[in-house]
Amino acid sequence: MKKMIALALACALSATLLAGCAMDDPQSSGASESTSGVGSGKREVNICSWGEYIDTSLIAQFEEETGIKVNYQTTDSNETLYNLLETTGWSGFDVVVPSDYMISQLIEEGRLAELNYDNIPNFAKIDDRFKNLSYDPENKYTVPYTWGTLGIIYNTQRVTEPVTWDLMFDPDHAGDVLMIRNSRDAFGIALMSLGYSVNTTNEEEIRQAYERVAQANKDGVYQAFVMDEVFQLMESGSAAASTYYAGDYLSMLEANPDLAYAVPESGSNWFVDAMCVLKDAKNKDEAEEWINFLCSTEASLANMDYIWYASPNKEALEKYPEYYEETYGEPLDEELYEIMAAPQGVLDRCEAYLVLPAETRTLYNDLWTQLGVAG
């Protein structure tokens, strides 16, 4: 171990070059502890959301209007969000934006604070079909933020056959497919391709789904497991097919017109992501103010235009084609609008994720680890 001294010696050589240079003057940095300060009297709100999931100018606008400092962080999936919170002791964030099934789990574990809807008058603007959903039946904890479908994004130059879930496991496209990097969606895709329910708790079915993904991974079907890396890889044409969310497809389409999106006929998943406040949140009032701000019609329209995810704000959703035409001077393609805001016919063949019992979740975790191990 003492051989490590060699590094010190090596650095000594360059130190002779730097000798006499007092470059790290500790005095100069003494006054900067404010970064750690909890902000005495200064209002702030700490948000953890997904990447590419907000029109960033809205943050600045909110800060300007309210004087509340927004600390905006991102993570990439419900599972990583949960693990981040669990690993760091459920402190630090005020607002999180998990999906339906994760919300149920957080409510079940008593991690969320009940909201004071008096502080969120804009909640009235939310379409009734997005209220009192099964993850929050009495609507005490959540305000929906976006909704949409999970589907297959593919490059029409390279995928010419009809698109079904089997495409995600097809050795003919070895090295060209991107698999999603979270256990719920990845195993969900495999379950759907096998004709099982995404909410099955039958261990045998889940293991079959695992085998399907693992076999494809072994066959070299997957170029990579991705979350938001998918943008770069699909836009540049590096990959031919991936499973991701409708809104993100529309963002990619702006950069690469060869891309197409399909919700397989056999069905898919539809989701609602909703804003909630953590139980130990230090800035609950600010958090509610933020939530109220984001569900205003103006903010919802701006957001929809930027991230292409459908808003649950009824007025905004209906007005969006009009807003688009005003902004860009050309009508919004009906087909694109229907991809963003899936019509009832599409939703009818989709299934929402429900929270799984603890033992099934453990199984998912173990299989997910096993997947990368087998490689």
Place this chain on the structure above:
Amino acid sequence: MNLGSRPGVLGRVFTALVFLFLYLPIFLLIIFSFNAGSSSAVWQGFSLRWYEELFQDRLIINGVYTTLVVSLLATAIATVAGTFAAIGFYNMRRRWREPLLVVNNIPMINADIVTGVSLCLFFVASFGAWNGFVTWMENTYRLTAPRLELGFVTLLIAHVSFNIPYVVLAIMPKLRQMDKNLIDAAQDLGCTWMQAFWKVVVPEIKPGIVNGMLIAFTMSVDDFVISYFTAGPKTSTLAMVIYSMTKKRVNPKINAVSTLLFGAVLLLLIIVNVRQVRQEKAAKRK
């Protein structure tokens, strides 16, 4: 040292190729920071737009700021603490010194991820216990105390912890080179041990201290893994910001921030060297 003849053409070509390998990716990174388009592979004309956007990106700017503050503070603390520790170790009996030096080496031998994970577990568990205690106090005695969470302070503690061992290691050899009787002599001549420390020991080991400081700073700036596990959800160093950015689209703002960093370091080195050359010339004239 004289290794015989200078390297031949082949040797020089080899050296040049290795340096090309080391620097070509960095130069490409720099070139594409001036690209007008958002691609990192297709040149679409010269522009400074990514620098403009960089300075408006609060996440990156905060990241740079946090990195600088934590590196400088951790270097300063580790240099002072490490100097004292090294002197203390050196003056200990072997029986005490050897095991303590082994413990000192743990953060260097351990993989970064193990150090990071272990600190994270430790912080979260002890903060959990403390916060539970505070809640209990509040409920039973109506007394309160601040609750603790991962953040800048834990990040700083982690950096100090992995920096001190390098400082100690850099200073120990200088202490060994020092004449053992110097301290005794100073004390015999009427120095208090405090004076002996400031007037005798510190000047002797100054090169070691400077080395240690430099290594500590380098390690702090280069670190990602340990910060990732100890900074908590709200605080982000530049490396953490970049890590989350690389999960999305290729983003030339990253190229721009790299260019600025590279330029800053290069400028610093040039200034130091020019100053040194001048000093040497001045010394020669005398």
Place this chain on the structure above:
Amino acid sequence: MRNKLSWFAVPYVVWMALFTVAPVVMVVIYAFTTSTGGFTLDNFARMGDFAVVFARSFQMALIATLICLLIGYPLSYFMAKEGPSFQKVATVLIMLPMWMNFLLRTYAWVSILENNGLLNRLFAAIGIIDLGNLINGGLNSLCAWLNSGVLDWLNGMLGTEFVLNTARATDMTYFRMLYTQGAVVLGMVYNYLPFMVLPIYSVIVKLDNSLLEAARDLGASSSRVFRKVIFPLSLPGVLSGVTMVFVPSVSTFAISKMLGGGTKLLLGDLIELQFLGGAYNPYLGSAISLVMMVIVVVCMYVMNRFGEGEEQAVML
């Protein structure tokens, strides 16, 4: 205590107890705990499942270390042979990238290695990809010819079913480089090469002149001087270089995530997955960390013993 100066270490000893020893103890405790808080050995019982990952990580880290050594040793040697001002500049040039964060250095390679990245564009422009297609096509027809001729006859004779692959891609528009294990090894080599060069160089440059002169005076050829004197004496540098490249390589997760695509986990990925990744299980994560820690420490201990033996042999 020899004198009062030894008390200077007390604050740091307390610090170490808190922030070095206690955290390691935490890892040990977690490794033997179930999610409900009871004692268990299950986390270690599962280690067999992860043998593949251990093997993969050690293999890739070893390859990276070997490449670093093969590049780093000659480089240090040639550097040491140059004049002092060249040496100064070269040392600084090797240190300089370390002041940019290693994630930035890794990121630089993403856009180079991508399917539509700089390297593939270069290859396409100078016709290397067409050449690759041509070679594959040639190999395909050669294999087809062998299949229908020699192998058919051989299979008929022996009753076997040997068939050569004739389906090599001939319509490649790029080489797949990003998201391969090769890319991960490249990332390790690129990031950790300075850790190999600096220790070796600093040992070679400090070698005792008189030893070399003595060897030459005694008639040893320069290659013999290198083999018998310079190389053995530089071994301590090699050993510390090897450790400093191997340990971060075997435990990395950022490099494998950015350049490897996550389809084949390395040890670092596996540990990160249990804490901040997609499969929360800090108990298992701690157990894996602990096992990795023990293996690394044992490897280094053995290597250093071996190294010290060499050193003494040289002295004799």
